Amino acid sequence: MPETIPENSIGVVTPQMLHFDQPLALECGTTLPAYDLIYETYGTLNEERNNAVLICHALSGNHHAAGYHSMEDRKPGWWDSAIGPDKAIDTNRFFVVSLNNLGGCSGSTGPTTINPESGERYGPDFPIITVEDWVHSQARLADQLDIEQWAAIVGGSLGGMQALQWSITYPDRVRHVMVIAAAPKLTAQNIAFNEVARQAIRTDPEFHDGHYERENVLPERGLKLARMLGHITYLSDEAMGKKFGRELREGQINYSFDVEFQVESYLRYQADSFVGQFDANTYLRMTKALDYFDPAGKHGDDLSAALRNTTAQFCVISFTSDWRFSPARSKELVRALLDNDLKVNYAEVTANQGHDAFLMAIPHYLNLFSTYMNRVANEGGF
Amino acid sequence: MPETIPENSIGVVTPQMLHFDQPLALECGTTLPAYDLIYETYGTLNEERNNAVLICHALSGNHHAAGYHSMEDRKPGWWDSAIGPDKAIDTNRFFVVSLNNLGGCSGSTGPTTINPESGERYGPDFPIITVEDWVHSQARLADQLDIEQWAAIVGGSLGGMQALQWSITYPDRVRHVMVIAAAPKLTAQNIAFNEVARQAIRTDPEFHDGHYERENVLPERGLKLARMLGHITYLSDEAMGKKFGRELREGQINYSFDVEFQVESYLRYQADSFVGQFDANTYLRMTKALDYFDPAGKHGDDLSAALRNTTAQFCVISFTSDWRFSPARSKELVRALLDNDLKVNYAEVTANQGHDAFLMAIPHYLNLFSTYMNRVANEGGF
Numbered sequence: 001m002p003e004t005i006p007e008n009s010i011g012v013v014t015p016q017m018l019h020f021d022q023p024l025a026l027e028c029g030t031t032l033p034a035y036d037l038i039y040e041t042y043g044t045l046n047e048e049r050n051n052a053v054l055i056c057h058a059l060s061g062n063h064h065a066a067g068y069h070s071m072e073d074r075k076p077g078w079w080d081s082a083i084g085p086d087k088a089i090d091t092n093r094f095f096v097v098s099l100n101n102l103g104g105c106s107g108s109t110g111p112t113t114i115n116p117e118s119g120e121r122y123g124p125d126f127p128i129i130t131v132e133d134w135v136h137s138q139a140r141l142a143d144q145l146d147i148e149q150w151a152a153i154v155g156g157s158l159g160g161m162q163a164l165q166w167s168i169t170y171p172d173r174v175r176h177v178m179v180i181a182a183a184p185k186l187t188a189q190n191i192a193f194n195e196v197a198r199q200a201i202r203t204d205p206e207f208h209d210g211h212y213e214r215e216n217v218l219p220e221r222g223l224k225l226a227r228m229l230g231h232i233t234y235l236s237d238e239a240m241g242k243k244f245g246r247e248l249r250e251g252q253i254n255y256s257f258d259v260e261f262q263v264e265s266y267l268r269y270q271a272d273s274f275v276g277q278f279d280a281n282t283y284l285r286m287t288k289a290l291d292y293f294d295p296a297g298k299h300g301d302d303l304s305a306a307l308r309n310t311t312a313q314f315c316v317i318s319f320t321s322d323w324r325f326s327p328a329r330s331k332e333l334v335r336a337l338l339d340n341d342l343k344v345n346y347a348e349v350t351a352n353q354g355h356d357a358f359l360m361a362i363p364h365y366l367n368l369f370s371t372y373m374n375r376v377a378n379e380g381g382f
Numbered sequence: 383m384p385e386t387i388p389e390n391s392i393g394v395v396t397p398q399m400l401h402f403d404q405p406l407a408l409e410c411g412t413t414l415p416a417y418d419l420i421y422e423t424y425g426t427l428n429e430e431r432n433n434a435v436l437i438c439h440a441l442s443g444n445h446h447a448a449g450y451h452s453m454e455d456r457k458p459g460w461w462d463s464a465i466g467p468d469k470a471i472d473t474n475r476f477f478v479v480s481l482n483n484l485g486g487c488s489g490s491t492g493p494t495t496i497n498p499e500s501g502e503r504y505g506p507d508f509p510i511i512t513v514e515d516w517v518h519s520q521a522r523l524a525d526q527l528d529i530e531q532w533a534a535i536v537g538g539s540l541g542g543m544q545a546l547q548w549s550i551t552y553p554d555r556v557r558h559v560m561v562i563a564a565a566p567k568l569t570a571q572n573i574a575f576n577e578v579a580r581q582a583i584r585t586d587p588e589f590h591d592g593h594y595e596r597e598n599v600l601p602e603r604g605l606k607l608a609r610m611l612g613h614i615t616y617l618s619d620e621a622m623g624k625k626f627g628r629e630l631r632e633g634q635i636n637y638s639f640d641v642e643f644q645v646e647s648y649l650r651y652q653a654d655s656f657v658g659q660f661d662a663n664t665y666l667r668m669t670k671a672l673d674y675f676d677p678a679g680k681h682g683d684d685l686s687a688a689l690r691n692t693t694a695q696f697c698v699i700s701f702t703s704d705w706r707f708s709p710a711r712s713k714e715l716v717r718a719l720l721d722n723d724l725k726v727n728y729a730e731v732t733a734n735q736g737h738d739a740f741l742m743a744i745p746h747y748l749n750l751f752s753t754y755m756n757r758v759a760n761e762g763g764f
Contacts, residue, residue, distance in 0.1 A: 028637035029637070128637045187619055187628075188625070188644075188645040189619040191628070191646065192610075192649055196611050199606070199610065200607055203606070203607070221585040221586075224581070225581060228577070228581065235571075236571075240571045241569050246567065246570065246676065246679075255409075255509070255510045255670075256510075257666065260673075261673065267574055284639065291642075294628065297628075323705070
């Protein structure tokens with residue numbers, strides 16, 4: 001291992017690509033004739049093929065959840081704190097699959113992909129994909145990998161929603177579901193924040209109704225605003241206070257509109273680094289997937305009824321300072337699971353990091369996570 | 383009274399204007415050689431001149447706090463629920479003065495005013511005004527009106543900050559201070575939301591570094607985004623949920639980026655109606671006044687020390703669901719007041735309306751408000 005890669009990392013990983021040419025009928029009414037999914041795997045699929053774990057990513061996530069892409073890579077995958085040898089999702093025991101969702105912008109088919117029918121990028125013509133659509137596409141990925149049943153499906157935030165949807169759509173194909181820092185549907189406030197982010201992007205004059213690539217521009221201003229706003233909702237008031245307080249970058253107020261407070265500097269930095277990495281059309285679609293997710297909606301707003309066919313065991317985790325998806329939202333899910341006499345572990349972790357806590361190396365959280373996943377492995381006998 | 387004007391209203395009111403030609407030295411280092419303030423008064427100043435109440439407005443407020451501007455006016459002033467005959471601030475007993483703050487865009491000198499030195503609008507050259515600057519300008523208004531001491535100074539949100547600053551800057555000139563839904567300083571999260579609003583306006587291509595009027599355009603997109611974002615922080619999650627829930631405007635999901643959820647429609651409507659009424663340069667400066675406000679900062683971050691010369695009696699009110707300026711923030715102030723053995727009434731009103739609760743006709747709140755103001759009047763013997 002080089003100096004840059006820590007010993008408890010899965011090490012250098014290589015993304016793989018699979019092509020799917022069986023048409024996928026989407027909830028919006030469109031059918032995608034074919035698509036590609038990019039994914040990574042960590043660990044080894046055992047002979048019984050019963051040790052596979054699916055990782056579902058959140059709004060701006062991708063398939064690169066753990067390890068490094070090269071020896072020179074400075075940062076590991078987004079959930080490296082939880083996935084690797086002897087980590088919560090122990091790659092010595094589990095075979096972990098992590099994909100970039102359909103409609104994403106990290107390699108799977110999405111708005112930035114060339115549409116083979118037109119020879120141009122899909123751009124704004126790419127359909128709006130729902131959580132249920134993702135679950136279907138992930139099931140096809142499982143088919144290709146010859147994984148009949150996942151030992152566990154694990155996700156945080158929008159990823160937790162996918163994990164939950166799996167237990168409804170394919171109850172026989174998942175034994176354990178971990179729903180972390182998620183909610184069974186968005187509130188009006190959640191939707192409102194998404195709408196401001198969408199308006200920021202869509203009213204940017206360089207958005208060109210989504211055809212910005214054709215015009216050789218990017219709706220940078222809009223995407224930056226969306227990202228800044230997102231960041232505020234990912235952190236708690238307390239976490240921001242601890243991190244930045246009212247600290248001034250130059251030690252004094254300058255009575256100007258340049259960066260004065262450290263928190264302003266942080267937001268602008270986050271926004272600047274996001275713009276080169278993420279596609280605006282994908283961002284818009286991810287927020288729509290969040291807004292639309294509402295399994296209870298198809299069952300008369302009765303979440304318990306929505307879970308009637310679910311057989312998986314659940315581990316639900318929330319964080320005290322998460323105001324985007326507060327513990328109360330996790331408890332709604334827990335109650336509905338209990339209504340169905342399902343096995344549920346629920347933990348509310350005391351953490352001041354806000355929604356982002358699910359990505360962080362918080363000992364109590366990672367201990368809970370490990371404990372649950374060890375049980376999954378022990379139960380599976382691997 | 384015409385049908386449109388309710389009986390318990392102060393009725394038709396006429397704004398007045400005062401010119402000030404004594405130069406005003408601002409905290410930013412600039413000196414304004416002269417300026418105008420527009421204001422309204424409700425009720426009658428008594429012979430002893432001791433029944434005057436100053437109303438301080440919040441970010442997007444103005445001088446029109448109560449009554450109607452004409453018989454045809456469909457909406458009363460912004461605090462008509464609290465100001466009028468037999469209302470909390472009873473105009474049968476009090477003489478109420480409500481002004482548009484310096485730097486505003488409703489008639490007082492501000493960015494939209496013609497700068498007599500250049501013959502052009504001030505625009506972005508208008509200085510950043512602080513809460514302390516406002517207090518000085520308000521003291522000059524009091525001088526002109528021959529009001530030596532206010533019976534009370536009352537404000538909500540940014541208005542509450544001005545009321546608090548009065549007690550520090552001019553302790554002898556105010557007997558009672560009402561600080562409603564405010565905080566002794568912003569948190570990093572509060573500043574972060576303001577920064578996103580500012581970036582939305584300032585990165586709008588039609589902002590033209592603040593010279594949009596010269597270009598005959600308006601940074602509409604930016605100002606709309608700022609307003610939408612503001613609205614989310616004025617309402618609680620619960621209030622938004624009760625008002626809109628996940629209700630769909632057309633009863634179904636359309637898989638499009640047009641308005642789908644009612645909350646999206648509400649935000650867009652609020653944004654559209656704001657754009658024609660409010661100046662972007664003023665908006666930017668109002669958010670800076672909020673960010674900079676920090677009386678403790680000048681006293682080694684010791685709020686108690688900042689209040690050492692204060693002699694006023696206080697009534698501090700917070701609302702349970704206000705997450706912009708939560709009850710905890712009001713309690714910081716209450717503790718500092720108690721440290722100085724000042725007389726304090728504090729109430730945390732159970733209300734689900736969020737920060738906007740301070741503008742609403744909530745019976746428990748208005749009862750507290752009336753009770754306190756009646757005491758102020760009784761004590762003054764009028």
